Amino acid sequence: MKTQSLVIFLSLIFFININDACKEAHTHLPANIKKEKPSDSFTFIIPLSFNNKVYSIQLLCEKDSVYTNVSSITSNLSLPKEFYTILQDNFNSSTDLISSDYKSAYENYNKFKFKRTDFVEYEKKDIREFSSKLLYVLDVDQDGYEDILLLDLQNSVRDNDVYVMFKGGKNGISLEANFFDKAAFYGWDKTGRYLITGVNDTGERKLYKNQIIGGKLKRIDQCTEYVGSAKFCW
Numbered sequence: 001m002k003t004q005s006l007v008i009f010l011s012l013i014f015f016i017n018i019n020d021a022c023k024e025a026h027t028h029l030p031a032n033i034k035k036e037k038p039s040d041s042f043t044f045i046i047p048l049s050f051n052n053k054v055y056s057i058q059l060l061c062e063k064d065s066v067y068t069n070v071s072s073i074t075s076n077l078s079l080p081k082e083f084y085t086i087l088q089d090n091f092n093s094s095t096d097l098i099s100s101d102y103k104s105a106y107e108n109y110n111k112f113k114f115k116r117t118d119f120v121e122y123e124k125k126d127i128r129e130f131s132s133k134l135l136y137v138l139d140v141d142q143d144g145y146e147d148i149l150l151l152d153l154q155n156s157v158r159d160n161d162v163y164v165m166f167k168g169g170k171n172g173i174s175l176e177a178n179f180f181d182k183a184a185f186y187g188w189d190k191t192g193r194y195l196i197t198g199v200n201d202t203g204e205r206k207l208y209k210n211q212i213i214g215g216k217l218k219r220i221d222q223c224t225e226y227v228g229s230a231k232f233c234w
Contacts, residue, residue: 038063038102038103038106038107038110039106040062040063041060041061041062041063041071042060042061042106042109042110042114043058043059043060043061043114044058044059044061044109044112044114044115044116045057045058045059045114045115045116046059046115046116046117046119046120046134046135047115047117047120048075048077048120048135048137049120049122049137050077050137050146050148050168051145051146051168055075055076055077056075056076056077057073057074057075057077057087058073058074058075059072059073059091060072060073060074061098061102061105061106061109063102064102066101066102066103067100067101067102068098068099068100068101068102068105069092070088070091070092070098073087073088077173078172078173079166079173080166080173080174080175082164082175083148083150083166083173083175086150086152086154086164087150089153089154090134090151090152090153090154093153093154094153097134119133119134119135120133120134120135120136120137121133121135121136121137122136122137122138123138124138124187124188124192125187125188126187126188126189126190126192126196127186127187127188127189127196127207127233127234128232129187130186130187132151132161133151134150134151135148135149135150135151136148136149136163137149139168140165140167140195140212141167141212141215142212143169143215145167145168145169145170146168147165147166147167147168147173147176148165148166148168148173149163149164149165149166149185150163150164150166151163152164155182156184159184159200159205160184160199160200161184161185161186162180162182162183162184162185163180163185164179164180165179165180167179167215176215179216179217180197180217181197181217183197183198183199183208184197184198184199184200185197186198186207189209189234190234193211194209194210194211194220195209195210195212195217196208196209196210196234197210197217202227203226203227204224204225204226204227205224205225206222206223206224207222207223207224207225207233207234208221208222209221209222209223209233209234221234
């Protein structure tokens with residue numbers, strides 16, 4: 001009987017010691033197990049293939065109170081200053097590109113390993129497949145040099161995405177002002193030869209088929225699509 005009581009007593013002491021040890025281990029977690037806090041800034045890149053060479057655009061994001069501020073943009077591809085201005089305005093005004101909440105922005109971009117390849121498109125998309133990418137890189141005017149179309153959110157409205165043309169050439173990249181003449185850009189026709197522009201409102205979409213002549217858009221056809229109608233242009 002005494003032996004049995006001694007076993008129970010020793011077992012109880014062992015249980016108490018183990019329980020206390022577990023509490024102590026839980027209270028003093030190693031520093032490397034604690035959740036890492038985001039730094040007050042981070043940089044992410046947009047890889048860019050241009051004329052068969054690989055470049056990148058780097059965006060520095062800084063914490064401003066609880067908000068995200070894209071403080072600077074640089075690139076190893078020589079780009080006009082207007083390109084940087086438009087791109088920075090895009091990020092500072094659109095939560096679809098980067099969250100205004102810094103903690104969320106950091107966590108989201110951390111998941112992408114601070115690289116966004118999905119912002120750039122290199123193929124012509126027709127009007128039915130057009131996905132309004134941030135950047136389109138291709139030879140728009142078919143002169144042998146790739147160009148860049150940059151989405152301009154400051155001048156876009158719902159369902160009317162305005163793009164700015166940055167023309168490539170033997171002397172580098174330059175801004176092609178008023179290339180789209182303030183119209184929205186919706187992609188190409190099914191042949192990939194003609195650019196489709198226009199204006200969309202709640203009831204109808206006025207579309208224009210454009211050919212590039214002398215580096216400028218020239219309308220060669222126009223059509224209107226109506227909401228609820230099965231009739232589509234081109």
